Amino acid sequence: MDGNPHSDTALLADADLGRLMPMYLWVAPSGHIRSVGATLAKLCDGFALTGTRFLEVFEIRKPARVQSMEELRVLAGQRLHLALREPPRTPLRGLVVPLQEGQGVLVNLSFGIAVADAVREHALTNADFAPTDLTVELLYLTEVKAAVMEELAALNRRLQVAQRAAEAQALTDALTGLANRRALDQELQRAIDGIDRGSEGFALMQIDLDYFKSVNDTLGHAAGDLVLTSVADALRTATRRHDIIARVGGDEFVLILPGPIDEAMITRIARRVIEDIEKPVAFEDQPCWVSASIGVTLSRLYDRPDADRMLHDADAALYFSKRRGRARCTIYTPGIEEAEMVQPDCGPPEPDWP
Template sequence: MDGPPRPAPAAIPLDGLARLLPMHAVLSESGHVRAAGPTLRRICGDIDLVGRRFLDLFEVTRPRPAQSLSDLFAISDRKIMVRFRADPARQLRGHLVCLGPGEGAIVNLSFGISAAEAVRDHGLSHADFAPTDLTVELLYLTEVKAAVMGELKSLNQRLQSARRTAEAQALTDPLTGLSNRRAFDLALDRAVAGVARGATFSVLHLDLDRFKQVNDALGHGAGDVVLTEVARILRAQLRQNDVVARVGGDEFMAILTGATEIDTLAGISGRIIAALEQPIDYDGATCRISGSIGIARSVSYDRPDPRRLIEDADAALYHSKHMGRGRTTIDRPDRDAAA
């Protein structure tokens, strides 16, 4: 027995086919488009597909070029790549199935990896894809990933900015905005390391004269104004590549890059002291201070050491104070290099 007869294949209405395969084209046996899905019609713009020869609308590039109807039908049941001949010349992936002798064929197309571009260019939505097509879900995941990556990048930038801000604050004197002692020590280590490459520098140590009298007479508010003005003076008198730091209550230190000539250092320190001795106004009262300076030069040592430089600048500073304040001593007093 041959068994029960096979049922005839069910005919699918074109509107149902359009819902299932919105990127399909039904071809006649002559290779002309009999019907096309709504999404395929949409991306083809003003071109009316129905009645047009498929190969006049699309160039078949894979698995091999198709120049004739027989070439086209010969690649039935295989994945194909086609390119829309009109602008935009978008490349599509597809599958062609012959329906039988004299019945033509169905071509179902998709965007492949260019789906995101197609959605953007044609304003497509989930309704433009087959219900079982994962493209919408993939695009959603792509958008979510892009959003998450964008937020992570923004968060990372904010964290980096916060880290830089925290590092800067950790190395900055909050009252004057100058470097603090930790930042100065780090900069001095770098300067000493640079001596091996031929760099030279000097360490300047400044202690304010008569600052205690200002605090005692006018209060700490006046002292803060004076310290802020001292910071301004030091910035004005020194160069941008010099490191200027507040290292104590009324003590300041600086690394003067490349400045080691005694005449040059005497001129710099003289201008600083002269500026410090100008009256400073505080709430109608006049604050008067001066400054004593000690300087140690990297060229005074065979192998400069950060601690030794600081100690010698400190010794030179106190020699200036002992000699009457408002003056500068360059190198240790026993070097007889006072200015």
């Protein structure tokens, strides 16, 4: 019965045993390994297992430390936790089955939950597992699931980026890159709500371009678009980083200037806005001349600021500026006649353009 751990009445060749249990060991009573499954041999490619002592190659950690073959036989039927003593020190699970007297034991091993790591580390394939073992199929399904989940996560990230881009686009004026009317409404309500949380208030500045219609009429809409983009740049330059700038109409702009802010600061900002906007813009060697009329209202002028009311009052102040000669700024003062509005000297006389 050389090379066979079974009796003459149940002969089983090592090759057949290896197909059933690719990670089996036949350990003689002396503790020497007499035969080994092909997959287990593949794990130990750097040294031959046959002829070595089982307990010199493998360390049994649970359920108890083992020092002799007799102690190993005592653990028959129990689940073993063991590992190779030498690299790669792969952790294994095992089961000991005693053979007939004088033939030793069979030890059948598996990777347990570390099977995925073992497959990658030792380049195992479907052929390295028993035909009835679904490990490779399960690993394939696990990898497919992981790949699908990663792709779904990547798709979700792309959708989030696209959603943020779409939301930003929906709140942006396509020509100037400034906030649009929808964005202004949101920011204005946010500024009003901030007052309830103790913010220092804000100023609302409404700007309407003077003489813009003549640019469109004489030089065309391309020239008008160039002027609008130039005005947007001027507003960015004249304001602070945290100020909100929105284009809400053809040549109408609204600014939200968070506080603390007073009339003197409004005057400086308005003067700079007007001066920068009045710098001519060249279009096809033709200068485009525009100016700006400005109306401002302050959140502190209201017991409880209201967006529509503030926009209305800033608009009223703006048209007061236009009636007073354009290219100037007016701060709205509620409760008094329009003619008595505060009018800072932040605008030059009507320009004498060619």
